[in-house]
Amino acid sequence: MPRTLITGGAGFLGSHMCDRLIAEGHQVICVDNLLTGRKENINHLLDNPCFTFIEHNIIEPLEINGNINFILHFASPASPKDYMKHPIETMKIGAWGTYNMLELAREKGATFLLASTSEVYGDPQVHPQPESYWGYVNPIGPRSVYDEAKRYAEALTMAFHRKYGLDIRIARIFNTYGPRMRMNDGRVISNFIVQALRGKPITVYGDGSQTRSFCYVEDLIEGIYRLLLWQAPPASKAQNLKPKTQHLEPSTQALMPVFNLGNPEEHTILQLANLVKEITASKSEIIFEPLPVDDPKRRCPDISRARNLLGWSPITDLRTGLQYTIEYFKELENEQTGRNHA
The missing domain is CATH 3.90.25.10 (UDP-galactose 4-epimerase, domain 1)
Structure with missing residues (x-):
């Protein structure tokens, strides 16, 4: 039975991911400090022997006994209302929280999946946005606390991949909706x-x-689960899947496990x-x-890579x-x- 840790597991997306992991036979460790997550989202799982809830702020290191196969890092305020109310916390989670979870993944030899965002593209000048697009972001605007936190989290994740060979996945999640959204979340x-x-x-x-572009939550969770289990294709095949962009791409760009997930x-x-x-x-x-x-x-989103490599579309x-x-x-x-x- 795979043992999987998910941060932000009591949130809108995280709680749905917990449900899917349990259904797929995972033993789930849900970590959330309940800043924007809600215990109500996971109440139905608390008596499940395959589910453990830990209330913890991941800007502090977390010790977990035993093996971990997968770490899914979902923790972060995600709506403009939330991250503007909690700007420093948002940046700390993107920086220290991501670092702590990457270190835990390295310690355990776990696959690491970062729940990133379409906000890394900012106010894009390219439509639709492929994964190779570098974005158009105001680094000092009011939204930058979230945009730049996620851009930093992606850079840090790639640094762990390059330096330590950590097995990683990066999901750039576009607007998602469905049950368990908070009525007052401002989206x-x-x-x-x-x-x-x-x-x-x-x-x-x-x-x-x-x-x-609005993606229903069940569709998104299906895409994330497929990404979690995805294995990189041979280099020759991946090179043929590179999206067109105005930027020159590093030679390894097509192999990097970065995927747009959205409708x-x-x-x-x-x-x-x-x-x-x-x-x-x-x-x-x-x-x-x-x-x-x-x-x-x-x-x-341009979801060509998700269609071709994951067999996924909403x-x-x-x-x-x-x-x-x-x-x-x-x-x-x-x-x-x-x-x-x-």
Whole structure:
């Protein structure tokens, strides 16, 4: 039975990953300091003999007895609302937290998977974004605490790979949504759904023409699990899979285990707002506010490598995924209403 440690395991994505690992026969060690993660996300696993929860802040070293086969590093505030509220903590997790988990992986001889982000591309000038694109990031803007923390985490992960031969994977995760998102996490889909269900104005920033690609959480978890088990192809085959880019690539770039994971179907934010309004049958009006600083105009992954090397692509369309997510939020609203009336 593989023994797998996951940081940020009580978070939105991390808790779904815990479920998948348990289902695949892993013994799971979930580590989370509950800064943005929630115990409710893993309550159903606490009595499972294959699951262990450790409340710990990974900016401090972590000692684990016994072997570990895989370490999945998901820990970090991930929504703009969270990482702007916790800017120093976000950078510490990206730096010290990543270092501590890489050292643990080196000590145990474990495969290390970094949950990175499309934010490493910043406000991209290339569409769609291939893994070889270096990004267009403001290093001192308000979003930089997350962008640069993840860029540093990727660089540190690659340094451990090059210096120590550590077996690594880097998943650049694009916008993901689904059950277990927090109602107040500040992300666009949760914001729109909550506003629509409560009959409040749906707030669109800018004119709504900026685009995002939205991947349903179950699809993303499938991609991450496939990446975890992936083995590098022969060099000759990998060279044929290099995406086109304006940058010259290092000779080993095609072999590096960096993968975009997301849905390549672009939607404008205004389209999303109207779709949420339609599905919820909400009478909310759509209002427009100024666009936040450094908010990307377009964001869309090139998932050619994931398709070719992992055999993965998302299968859940936006309408279906939103319907599942809206039902989850309705349950949360009903629970909250019940508590308020108790």
